[in-house]
Amino acid sequence: MNNPHAEDHEDATVPGFDIPNSPDSSYNNVHPGNEDDARDPPVVPPHLQHTLLSYPASADASDSIPLPQHVILNHLYIENREAPRSVVALGFSHRFRSKFVTVVLYKPVHRRGSTSS
């Protein structure tokens, strides 16, 4: 199976052992029933807090950044800053072969109801 996109190198696959994608029709947009909402959502697991991006900036200056824990890979991080703010930072760490890549995107915050002048 030939795929020209380099993106797929990120997942090391053995030919013949590729997991087929689930059919697009399985994404049926069904709203959860009432019995599902009866119980509370699960409790927040503590490991989600320990992302690379949540480390304070001063600690990163001297040493190299520590390796990310595998449990937080591909989980979204959002910068937690006091309002008002004009830009918000979103990012996540993912694995590329034997290394880790952290991607950060800065997006402007659209203030509602304000006029641009």
Next chain:
Amino acid sequence: MMVVLRALHELTACWKKIGHYNMKCRWIPGTGGYRESSMLNDPVHSIGDQYSIIETDEAIASANVVKFEVQLYKARDEKYLLDLQRVQGPQFLFLDLCAALLAQLQVI
């Protein structure tokens, strides 16, 4: 959770239930967008329009599919945490979609 699903629907993303308060979602850039009605000065601002050049090539469009999981957790004090995890798809498209979703949820 219903609020999240409504926001996903606004962004023309599809989902299916995987587990307890856990959805796996799928989004193709270029297949649609959302209209942010509150932006009166910029009436047509659609996340889908930004990627309209991609949809002409079906091979590229299928390679740009973003799949991600949404999990709702309960934190302390009646607060809830929404966790978004990328499963497949280009990194920046995922981040841009997350930004659009959080804006739709009025969290950003």
